[in-house]
Amino acid sequence: MTRSLPVAVCQCGPIRRDETRAEVVARLVAMLERAAAGGARLALFPEMALTTFFPRWDLEDDAEIAGYYETEMPSAETRPLFDAARRLKIGFALGYCEAVIEEGRARRFNSMVLVGDDGAVIGLYRKMHVPGSETPEPGVTVHLERKYFEPGNLGFPVFEFQGVRIGMLICNDRRWPEAYRMLRLAGAEMVLIGYNTPLLLTETPRLAHLRMFHNHLPMQAGAYQNTMWVAAAAKAGLEEGQALIGGSCIIAPSGEIVAQVASLEDEVIVHHADLDMNAECARAGFDLARYRRPSEYALIAAEPAAAGRE
Amino acid sequence: MTRSLPVAVCQCGPIRRDETRAEVVARLVAMLERAAAGGARLALFPEMALTTFFPRWDLEDDAEIAGYYETEMPSAETRPLFDAARRLKIGFALGYCEAVIEEGRARRFNSMVLVGDDGAVIGLYRKMHVPGSETPEPGVTVHLERKYFEPGNLGFPVFEFQGVRIGMLICNDRRWPEAYRMLRLAGAEMVLIGYNTPLLLTETPRLAHLRMFHNHLPMQAGAYQNTMWVAAAAKAGLEEGQALIGGSCIIAPSGEIVAQVASLEDEVIVHHADLDMNAECARAGFDLARYRRPSEYALIAAEPAAAGRE
Numbered sequence: 001m002t003r004s005l006p007v008a009v010c011q012c013g014p015i016r017r018d019e020t021r022a023e024v025v026a027r028l029v030a031m032l033e034r035a036a037a038g039g040a041r042l043a044l045f046p047e048m049a050l051t052t053f054f055p056r057w058d059l060e061d062d063a064e065i066a067g068y069y070e071t072e073m074p075s076a077e078t079r080p081l082f083d084a085a086r087r088l089k090i091g092f093a094l095g096y097c098e099a100v101i102e103e104g105r106a107r108r109f110n111s112m113v114l115v116g117d118d119g120a121v122i123g124l125y126r127k128m129h130v131p132g133s134e135t136p137e138p139g140v141t142v143h144l145e146r147k148y149f150e151p152g153n154l155g156f157p158v159f160e161f162q163g164v165r166i167g168m169l170i171c172n173d174r175r176w177p178e179a180y181r182m183l184r185l186a187g188a189e190m191v192l193i194g195y196n197t198p199l200l201l202t203e204t205p206r207l208a209h210l211r212m213f214h215n216h217l218p219m220q221a222g223a224y225q226n227t228m229w230v231a232a233a234a235k236a237g238l239e240e241g242q243a244l245i246g247g248s249c250i251i252a253p254s255g256e257i258v259a260q261v262a263s264l265e266d267e268v269i270v271h272h273a274d275l276d277m278n279a280e281c282a283r284a285g286f287d288l289a290r291y292r293r294p295s296e297y298a299l300i301a302a303e304p305a306a307a308g309r310e
Numbered sequence: 311m312t313r314s315l316p317v318a319v320c321q322c323g324p325i326r327r328d329e330t331r332a333e334v335v336a337r338l339v340a341m342l343e344r345a346a347a348g349g350a351r352l353a354l355f356p357e358m359a360l361t362t363f364f365p366r367w368d369l370e371d372d373a374e375i376a377g378y379y380e381t382e383m384p385s386a387e388t389r390p391l392f393d394a395a396r397r398l399k400i401g402f403a404l405g406y407c408e409a410v411i412e413e414g415r416a417r418r419f420n421s422m423v424l425v426g427d428d429g430a431v432i433g434l435y436r437k438m439h440v441p442g443s444e445t446p447e448p449g450v451t452v453h454l455e456r457k458y459f460e461p462g463n464l465g466f467p468v469f470e471f472q473g474v475r476i477g478m479l480i481c482n483d484r485r486w487p488e489a490y491r492m493l494r495l496a497g498a499e500m501v502l503i504g505y506n507t508p509l510l511l512t513e514t515p516r517l518a519h520l521r522m523f524h525n526h527l528p529m530q531a532g533a534y535q536n537t538m539w540v541a542a543a544a545k546a547g548l549e550e551g552q553a554l555i556g557g558s559c560i561i562a563p564s565g566e567i568v569a570q571v572a573s574l575e576d577e578v579i580v581h582h583a584d585l586d587m588n589a590e591c592a593r594a595g596f597d598l599a600r601y602r603r604p605s606e607y608a609l610i611a612a613e614p615a616a617a618g619r620e
Contacts, residue, residue, distance in 0.1 A: 128603055128606060129601055129602075129603065130601075131595070131601060140593065151603065155606055156606070172595075172601075175535065175595060175596070176535070176602070177487035177488075177490075177491065177531070177535055178487075178491070178602070178603075178606075178607045178610060180487075181487060181488070181607075181609075181610055182606070182607060182609055182610065185609045185610065186609065201594060204590065204591075204593070204594040206564075206587075206590065207564055207590075207591065207594050210564055210565070210566070213565065213566075214534065214564075214565065214595075217527075217530055217531055217534055217565055218531055218534065218535060220527055220531075221487070221527055221528055221530075221531030221535075224524065224527055224528065225485065225486070225487055225528060225531075254516075254517055254520055254524075255520070255523065255524065255527055256520070256523075277516075280514065280516065280517075281514075281517065283450065283514070284511060284514040284517050285441070285482075285485060285524075286485070289614055291439055291440075291441060291482075292439075292486070292488070293438055293439065293461065293488075294610065294611050294612055294613055294614070295611070295613060296438060296465055296466070296488075296492070297488045297491075297492060297610055297611045298611050299491075299492055299495045299496070300488060300491055300492065300495065300604065300607055300610050300611055301604050301605070301607045301608050301610055301611040301612075302604055302611075303604055303605060304599055304604070
């Protein structure tokens with residue numbers, strides 16, 4: 001018998017700075033309905049799917065900043081999405097900005113929550129690789145994500161969704177081979193990725209035309225080298241004057257892109273992911289237990305002081 | 311001032327089972343001359359560049375088997391290549407089968423030697439990820455490399471060639487993200503890769519059309535994710551009835567293929583690798599010291615017993 005999981009990637013078009021949660025959630029519910037109608041049992045939304053990508057700005061108004069974060073999930077404003085999941089019998093993963101009191105202090109994370117088809121939270125991931133800087137560094141970083149989020153403190157957890165082992169990654173995480181490998185070693189069969197990626201990097205003109213190549217390359221390699229399914233949802237289009245790439249897609253454990261959006265707007269694609277393909281691809285070239293040399297990889301897990309020159 | 315290294319990739323067409331070392335070395339010297347004439351200061355030959363890819367066979371004749379290995383480097387038979395390097399003022403890297411007495415016993419490695427433009431050995435690499443099996447496993451492995459070679463015992467060394475830090479990988483190594491990362495963390499700026507890759511994998515018909523994609527994908531990702539140059543030389547063409555893929559190429563730290571062969575025969579391509587591009591690409595997205603989370607990657611360097619399910 002073939003094990004499969006019909007999964008939907010829900011790309012979001014631009015979200016305005018003044019768009020309300022109610023407006024955004026209504027867009028997400030509409031996409032969840034399309035995903036369910038398409039036969040999906042799990043739907044993926046992008047990173048920061050409830051707000052505009054505000055780290056592009058060096059904001060000073062604390063009230064505005066606080067307004068971008070969720071202090072509970074679900075809240076009154078996001079509950080309609082959870083209710084829709086239960087009504088439609090479809091799970092979802094949602095990227096959002098998380099504000100929480102932990103260790104006696106206010107902390108902010110760039111997070112993604114995995115929700116079951118009963119509307120109950122299954123698990124939480126907090127972005128491990130937070131790029132950008134705390135303060136503007138012209139010519140070095142292109143946004144201020146480290147002003148608004150601290151790096152995640154939950155590692156690379158894997159959760160079970162309807163018998164399928166699921167990992168999550170957020171935006172810059174997808175560029176790091178360690179992220180996919182950690183999930184694979186924890187048994188992940190599918191990785192859900194959300195991202196907001198600017199088209200223009202004025203700091204590096206020589207690389208500017210490679211933005212979509214650099215989007216797909218590490219995700220396809222991550223799928224191939226770990227023989228896992230990868231689903232990736234973008235925030236796309238011209239958002240507050242900044243062009244974000246789309247390219248949302250579903251990638252097989254062979255590294256092949258098997259489904260891809262064709263717009264920069266709200267768009268839903270569905271693919272029935274064959275989970276037997278993972279083992280078939282692993283057998284063909286990636287029997288990790290047999291061929292990996294973990295004791296030879298010490299430098300990868302060593303702190304920089306021990307690792308020497310980087 | 312721009313730092314650069316003009317590098318040549320010397321793809322080898324098929325090598326017959328009965329081809330003598332003298333015949334093969336003459337082919338390599340001819341390619342070394344073309345590389346030098348093209349302005350290269352370093353030339354790369356494939357894995358097992360002196361012999362046919364004999365691990366395709368379950369050989370029983372010990373004399374034939376021994377004949378595929380080098381017991382010294384250079385030997386009388388391979389010295390013409392070293393002499394040519396000195397004469398042409400060009401270094402080279404050469405994949406070969408190494409037989410050595412170590413720890414009081416005969417050992418065999420799938421190796422690559424790096425040689426300076428004075429014909430002196432700079433360093434040695436022994437293939438770390440040896441695929442295949444020790445005895446035939448129909449439907450599981452496609453060759454018997456582990457019958458003929460034990461996995462390398464020298465780690466992932468980096469050597470200096472004319473001021474450029476060089477790492478080496480061999481064939482299956484190039485599919486593992488850990489290999490590139492280990493070299494990058496040791497300071498490599500360029501990775502030299504040799505391979506013999508069969509076109510047909512009858513065990514996995516669903517993946518058969520992806521052989522070239524699976525060749526380039528992990529090498530391009532390795533270059534991009536580690537912002538290093540990658541040069542890759544294939545043994546190509548119909549060798550003793552087995553089709554080997556070509557696709558030898560040179561890949562920039564952006565992940566772009568900047569030079570590629572257009573044949574399955576002896577062919578030389580040259581590219582002036584701009585070594586300032588490494589830092590430019592790193593700055594744009596891979597400041598490892600700033601953004602990596604090594605303490606969160608413990609599982610990658612943990613032995614399977616500790617790593618749990620794989």
